[in-house]
Amino acid sequence: MCGIYGVIYTSDVVDSKTLNSRCNLLTHRGPDDSGTWISPSNRVGLAHRRLSIVDLTPAGHQPMVSDDGHFAIVYNGEVYNFCELRTDLEKLGYLFKGGSDSEVVLAAYQAWGESSVERFNGMFALAIYDEGGGKRPPSIFLARDRAGKKPLYYFLEKERFQFASELKAIDSNSGVDPVALNYYLALGYIPGEHCLAAGVKKLPPAHAARLDLNSFTLKIWRYWQLPDNCSDPYADGEELADRVETLLADAVRLRMISDVPLGVLLSGGLDSSLIVAAAARQSNRPIKTFTISLPGSKLDESSYARCVANYFGTDHHVLEANNPSMAIVDELAPFVDEPIADSSFLPTFMVSRLTRQYVTVALGGDGGDELFGGYNDYPISLADQARLGWIPTNLLSAAARISACLPAGVPGRNRLSSLRGGPLQQMIWGSPYFDTALRRRILCPALLAELETTLEGPEIFLFNLFNHGKDPVDSMTRTHFGSILPDDFLVKVDRASMAHSLEMRTPFLDYRLIEFAFRAIPSSWKVSGGETRRIQRILARRMLPPNLDTNRKQGFSVPLDDWLRADRCNKVREYIPYLPKCIERNEVEKLIVGEMKGRANGARLFALIMLGIAMKNNGWAS
Secondary structure, three states: OEEEEEEEEOOOOOOHHHHHHHHHOOHHHOEOEEEEEEOOOOOEEEEEEEOOOOOOOHHHOOOEEOOOOOEEEEEEEEEOOHHHHHHHHHHOOOOOOOOOHHHHHHHHHHHHHHHHHHHOOEEEEEEEEEOOEOOEOOEEEEEEOOOOOOOOEEEEOOOEEEEEOOHHHOOOOOOEOHHHHHHHHHHOOOOOOOOOEOOOEEOOOOEEEEEEOOOOEEEEEEOOOOOOOOOOOOOOHHHHHHHHHHHHHHHHHHHOOOOOOEEEEOOOOHHHHHHHHHHHHHOOOOOEEEEEEOOOOOOOOHHHHHHHHHHHOOEEEEEEOOOOOOOHHHHHHHHOOOOOOOOOHHHHHHHHHHHHOOOOEEEOOOOHHHHHOOOOHHHHHHHHHHHHOOOOHHHHHHHHHHHOOOOOOOOOHHHHHHHHHOHHHHHHHOOOOOOHHHHHHHEOHHHHHHHHHHOOHHHHHHHHHHOOOOOHHHHHHHHHHHOHHHHHHHHHHHHHHHOOOOEEEOHHHOHHHHHHHHHHOOHHHOOEOOEOOHHHHHHHHHHOOOOOOOOOOOOOOOOHHHHHHHOOOHHHHHHHHHOOOOEOHHHHHHHHHHHHOOOOOHHHHHHHHHHHHHHHHOOOOO
C-alpha cells in the first residue's frame, strides 16, 4: 500500500522540494521508500511513498517509467490478478524487469489504454502520465477501483491540477464546502465526489478520468457499475452457496499473495469468521488472527473470536482495552482530514495498531453485509412494511414530522422520524446523526438560506440509489453498497490501517463476488422473514464451528455513550471552538445536556468531535 501525489501546471514548472514535501505528508502510508519524477517539460511532477508488499526489491520503486519514457505511473493498491495479466502481456511481447504488480499495471495501460482498468481485480488509485503522440494529446489518466477501497482526491484550478491519496497533501487554501458539510451532518460521511474542502473533489469509485494537458480540461467517466438483478426466484440455496464458496476461496487465495507477513482481523462475526475459514484452508501453517476485547462491556465479542481461532488453530492475538476512554481520539486525530462520524473508527484504529506489530498485510470482512443482506435494518423494514404498509404514507410522514420536533436523543424519536417515506425507506430518513429537522436547528440561518432547496440533498442521494433496486431488499443492499460502504466503512478502514502502515485487503469485495451476489442471488436468499444473510449461513454450517452463534450482528463496536458520559463530554467541549461558525453552539450544548441526562446523542456528539478535528487539522478553525 502506498501514498501518491501529483501536480501539473499549464505554464509554471514543478519545484522538486515542494513535490517532496507534499509527498512526505503521506509517509505513514508508505514508510519503506519514496521517489519523485518530473517530466521533461517540467510541467508534471509525480511523487510516491511506498509500503513494500510484493517484490521488495528496488525493481518495485515508484514513480515507475516505461522503457521508452512515454509513460510514468504512481499507484496505490494491489492488483491481485497481476500474474495472469503478466502472462497475457508477455504473449504480446512485453518484457518485465521485476516482479511487482506496478510494472504489470503500467504495461497493461500501454497495451490496452484506459480499458486496462476493466481487467484489474484489486484495489487501486492510480495516475499515469501519457506523453501522447500523433492525434493523442499528452494527458494524465486517473482511475479508482470498483468498490472504492483506495482514495483519490483532486483539485483542478485554472493553471494547476493536483491529486493525492489524502486531503492533507493537497494545497488548496480553501475553507469548508457547505454542501459537503450538509452531507456530513446528515450521513456521518461525505459521499461521492464531494469533499469538505471547497473546490477539492474525490474521484468516485469505479470511475476514471483524463486530464488533457493541452486544453487543461478534465473528462470523468464510470467504467463499471453493479449488474441488474436477473436471478432465478426458484434458485437452490445450496447451489448458490457452492458458487459463493468457490468465488470466496479464490478471492482469498489471490489476497494471500504477499512477500511480507499476513493475518486476518477477526471480530467473531460471520464475515470475518468465513474469511478465517477460507484462509486456513489455503495455508500450510497457522494463520495469525487479531481481535479487540472490551472486558466488562456487553459489546465485548472476543469470546466468539476465540471460538473461531481455537477451531482453526490460529495464532490468535487479543488487544484488551481494559480502561478505554475518549483519549484514543487524540491518537487518531492526526489522520483525520475529512471527518468520519463512525465511532467504530476507534476500535479499528486500535486493532490495526496491534495487528501491525505482527504483520504488514491483513484480511478483513468488509462488504459481506452489502452483498448478502446482513444488516438488521433489512428485516425490520420488511416487518414494518407488513405491519404498517396499510397506513397511507402521508399519515406516516405527518407523524414523522411531528416526532422530529422532539429533542434529539429522546427514545423513539429516530424510529418515528425514519418513517417519513414509509417503512421501506427508513434507511433514507432515519439518520443516527442529524436529520433534516436537526440540521435546521444546528445550522445557522445564513447557511440554511444558502443551501435553500438542497438541504435534503443527502436524503435524495440515498433515494436515487434506492430507486435502482428490483425489490425492497435489492434496493436496500444497493443503497448501502453505493453509499456507506465506500464513503464510510472503506474510508475508515483505509485511514485506520494506513495510520499504522498496515495494508488491509477485503476478499468479499472481489468484483466477481460482487457481481454474482447482485446479479444471481435472489433477495429471498438474502433476507427472508427475520433471517438475514441466508447464503452465508449455509456456508457457516459447512465451514465454521457448530457452536458459534451466527445470529449476532456486532463487529468492532465501542460503548460510545458510556465513554462520553465517563468523560463528561469534555472531549466534545475541547473541539467546540474549532467547529465551523455556521454550527449553532447553543444547540451543541443542548446535545451535551441531553447526553448527560441519558439521551442517545453519542453518535451526534462524536460526529461533531470529528468535524472539529478536521477543521483544526486543515487550519480552518474559526
